[in-house]
Amino acid sequence: DQQVKQNSPSLSVQEGRISILNCDYTNSMFDYFLWYKKYPAEGPTFLISISSIKDKNEDGRFTVFLNKSAKHLSLHIVPSQPGDSAVYFCAAKGSSNTGKLIFGQGTTLQVKP
Amino acid sequence: DVKVTQSSRYLVKRTGEKVFLECVQDMDHENMFWYRQDPGLGLRLIYFSYDVKMKEKGDIPEGYSVSREKKERFSLILESASTNQTSMYLCASGGYGEGQPQHFGDGTRLSIL
Numbered sequence: 001d002q003q004v005k006q007n008s009p010s011l012s013v014q015e016g017r018i019s020i021l022n023c024d025y026t027n028s029m030f031d032y033f034l035w036y037k038k039y040p041a042e043g044p045t046f047l048i049s050i051s052s053i054k055d056k057n058e059d060g061r062f063t064v065f066l067n068k069s070a071k072h073l074s075l076h077i078v079p080s081q082p083g084d085s086a087v088y089f090c091a092a093k094g095s096s097n098t099g100k101l102i103f104g105q106g107t108t109l110q111v112k113p
Numbered sequence: 114d115v116k117v118t119q120s121s122r123y124l125v126k127r128t129g130e131k132v133f134l135e136c137v138q139d140m141d142h143e144n145m146f147w148y149r150q151d152p153g154l155g156l157r158l159i160y161f162s163y164d165v166k167m168k169e170k171g172d173i174p175e176g177y178s179v180s181r182e183k184k185e186r187f188s189l190i191l192e193s194a195s196t197n198q199t200s201m202y203l204c205a206s207g208g209y210g211e212g213q214p215q216h217f218g219d220g221t222r223l224s225i226l
Contacts, residue, residue: 009153032212043117043203043217044156051212089155099144099208100171101215105155 003027004092006104014112019077021107023090026071030092034101035064035075038087047088048075080111116140117218119204125224132191134221136204144208145187146215147171147179149200156203162187194225 005024013019023033031052036044050057050064050073057064063076077084087108091101120135138145144163148156148171158171160179168179176198180188187206191198201222205215 046214103156
């Protein structure tokens with residue numbers, strides 16, 4: 001049972017445009033959501049997170065939106081740059097202090113120059 | 114900066130061998146994790162540890178064991194390697210407390226022949 005889903009395996013956008021990556025979840029007890037970026041042959045790097053008590057968090061070009069009623073979150077990248085081309089994973093954390101995360105399948109973003 | 118170091122970037126082993134993957138972190142984190150990443154499946158948690166000598170099974174523990182004798186070191190053991198364990202293995206540490214992210218190593222690409 002996939003508790004965190006990224007239904008789009010890939011996304012292609014033009015440089016300078018907005019990239020929107022989506023993520024759905026099923027468990028209403030998740031209290032934090034995180035986005036990671038992964039380049040080939042490297043480990044995932046943390047991008048941005050959002051608490052379940054908020055609906056938006058912004059950091060530079062990256063903004064995460066959370067819609068709790070729809071159990072949906074999205075990552076907006078504006079403006080997109082070729083260096084943003086990578087696999088993006090969303091992850092959800094439960095309320096325990098083990099820090100255990102549940103990851104989605106990932107979305108490969110390609111930003112074309 | 115947090116540093117998570119995995120002992121090998123690439124490893125080739127034979128079916129039936131016992132395989133050890135080592136991970137060291139330098140931030141005194143209590144929590145450490147082992148994941149495998151496969152195309153279309155995202156990151157799946159194999160085992161995690163929240164303290165020295167403490168471990169818990171993740172979502173796919175079958176065929177694996179772990180060891181945490183020192184706080185900074187977390188080892189993943191494939192007891193008798195099989196071809197379906199060919200994968201990218203990622204170690205992470207951290208994640209304790211509200212919204213604190215996990216930090217990942219660069220991964221070990223393991224091929225079982």
